[in-house]
Amino acid sequence: MEPGPNGRQAGRLQCPGQGGRVVNDERRDLAIKRILVALDASPHSLAALQTATRLAELFGAELLGVYVEDINLLRASELPFSRETRFYSGTQRRFDLGRIERQLRQQAQLARQALTDSAGRSRVRWSFRISRGTVVSELIAAASEMDLVIVGKSGWSPIEKRRLGSTARDLLARAPKSALILEKGSILQHPLAVVCDGSPLGQKALQVAAVLAKQEESHLILLAVAGDPREATRIREQCSKWLRGRGLMARYVTFYEWTASRVAETLETEGAGGLVVPATERVFEHDELVNLLRQTDTPVLLVR
Numbered sequence: 001m002e003p004g005p006n007g008r009q010a011g012r013l014q015c016p017g018q019g020g021r022v023v024n025d026e027r028r029d030l031a032i033k034r035i036l037v038a039l040d041a042s043p044h045s046l047a048a049l050q051t052a053t054r055l056a057e058l059f060g061a062e063l064l065g066v067y068v069e070d071i072n073l074l075r076a077s078e079l080p081f082s083r084e085t086r087f088y089s090g091t092q093r094r095f096d097l098g099r100i101e102r103q104l105r106q107q108a109q110l111a112r113q114a115l116t117d118s119a120g121r122s123r124v125r126w127s128f129r130i131s132r133g134t135v136v137s138e139l140i141a142a143a144s145e146m147d148l149v150i151v152g153k154s155g156w157s158p159i160e161k162r163r164l165g166s167t168a169r170d171l172l173a174r175a176p177k178s179a180l181i182l183e184k185g186s187i188l189q190h191p192l193a194v195v196c197d198g199s200p201l202g203q204k205a206l207q208v209a210a211v212l213a214k215q216e217e218s219h220l221i222l223l224a225v226a227g228d229p230r231e232a233t234r235i236r237e238q239c240s241k242w243l244r245g246r247g248l249m250a251r252y253v254t255f256y257e258w259t260a261s262r263v264a265e266t267l268e269t270e271g272a273g274g275l276v277v278p279a280t281e282r283v284f285e286h287d288e289l290v291n292l293l294r295q296t297d298t299p300v301l302l303v304r
Contacts, residue, residue, distance in 0.1 A: 030207060032059040036146040038139055038167070039065045039111035044152030044184035049118050051180065051188045051299070052150045056124045058215055063124050065115040066142050067108045069132040074100060136170040143175050150180040153293060169290060178208075178279075178304050183297040189273025190218035193266070193298075197225040198235045201278035205303040206239060209276040210246055221270045222252040223263070225282060232256070258282055260291035267298045274299040 037052035039045045049065070056063040074097065112128045119126035131138045143149045153168045168181050180188070194209035196202050213220050222239055226232035232254045243250055253266055267275060279302050283289050293300060 030059070030204075030211065032147045033061050034064065034146045035059075035061045035148045035150065036064045036066060036139070036142055037115075038135075038149070038151040039067050039115065041107040041110040041114070042152065042184075044182065045111070046114055047184070047187055048150045048152050048180075048182050049114055051182060053118045053122050053124055054188075055148070055150075055180075056119070056126075057122045058212070061124075061147070063115070063119055063126040064142070064146065065111060065126065065128045066139060067111045067128070067130050068135045068138045069104045069108075069130065070135055071133050074132075135167050136174070139167070139171060140174055140176070143171075143177050143179075146177055148178045148180065149175055150182065153181050153183050168293070172289065172293075172302060176304070178302060180299060180301045181293060182299045186297060186299055188212075188299045188301070190216045191221055191270075191272060192218070192274045192276055193221040193223055193270065193272040194276040195223045195225055195278060195283065196235050196239050197278065197280060197282055198231065198238070199278060199280050199282075201280050201303060203242075205276045205278040206242065208301065208303055210243065210248055212276075213248060214246065220248060220250040221272055222250045223266065224252055224254045225258050226254060226256060228256070258285070258288055260288045260295055263288075263292055264295040264298075267296055272298055274301060276301045276303060278302075279304045 032055070035052055035056050037045075037049050039049060052063055055061070108130050115126055115128055118124075129142070131142070139149065139151070149171060151168055151171060171179050172181070182188070190213065192209050192213055194205055196206055209220055220243070222236070224232050224235045224239070226235055236252055236254070239252075240250070251270070253270070255262065263275075266272075275296075275298055277283055277289070277300060289300075289302070
C-alpha cells in the first residue's frame with residue numbers, strides 16, 4: 001500500500017485465531033501486581049480511580065491509593081502576606097493554617113471513601129496512605145514499590161484544565177515505573193492505539209495493549225514509527241505475526257516522523273480511547289511526548 005499524506009500508511013491486518021490462553025500468559029508475564037493511584041478527591045483523580053480499579057481487577061493486582069498533603073500549600077498558609085482567591089466570587093481572604101489542615105483531612109477522608117467504594121465493588125485488594133511533602137516527590141517515592149502509577153493530567157485549579165499539570169509532567173520524566181496519565185473526567189477506553197518502534201520496550205507496550213484489547217474483545221490501532229519504508233515493513237510484519245497468534249485484529253498507521261501534532265491528529269481520526277507508548281528515546285525526543293499530552297485528551301500509558 002502506498003504512503004498517504006505526511007508519510008503515513010493505513011491498512012487493516014486480519015489476525016484470525018483465538019489466542020486466549022496465550023494472552024493470559026502475557027498477562028502473567030507483565031507482572032503488574034501493584035498499582036498506585038494518586039487521589040485528591042477531585043474529578044480527575046476519581047476518574048483515575050475508576051480506571052485503576054478496572055486494571056487492578058484485570059491483572060489481579062493490589063491497589064494503593066495515595067493522598068499527599070502538599071507541604072508547599074501548608075508553608076504558604078504560614079506567610080503573613082499570603083492570600084487565597086475564591087474561584088467563583090473572586091474575593092480574597094488570608095490563608096489560615098487550621099482551615100487548610102481541616103480541608104486536607106476532609107479531602108483525604110473523601111478520597112479514602114471513594115477508594116473503599118470502588119475497590120469494594122470490584123473485590124480488589126486495596127490500601128490507603130496519607131503522606132506529607134511535595135506531591136511529585138511523595139508519589140515518586142511511593143512509585144518505587146509499584147508496577148504502575150496512575151494520575152490525573154490536570155492540576156486542582158480549573159484554570160489548568162487545558163494545561164499539563166506539573167505533577168503529571170514530572171512523573172513522566174522521573175517515575176521509575178510505567179505511568180498512566182488521564183485527562184480530567186476521562187477513563188481508558190477502546191480501541192487502544194499502541195506505538196510500535198521495533199524496540200524491546202515497544203514489544204512490551206504491544207503486550208500491554210494486547211492484554212487490554214483481548215479483555216474487551218477490541219481491535220488495536222498500531223502506530224508503526226520507523227525511519228524508512230523498509231523498517232516500517234519489518235515492524236508491521238513482526239507485529240502482525242505476533243498478533244495473529246493471539247487472535248487479535250489491528251489497523252495500522254505508519255509514521256516516518258514522530259511529532260505530537262501528527263500523533264494527536266491520528267488519535268482523533270482513528271477514534272482511539274487510549275495510547276500505549278514505550279518510554280524510548282525516540283518518543284521523548286524534543287519533548288514530543290509532553291507536547292502530545294498538551295494537544296490531546298486521550299489517556300496515555302507510558303510503558304517502562
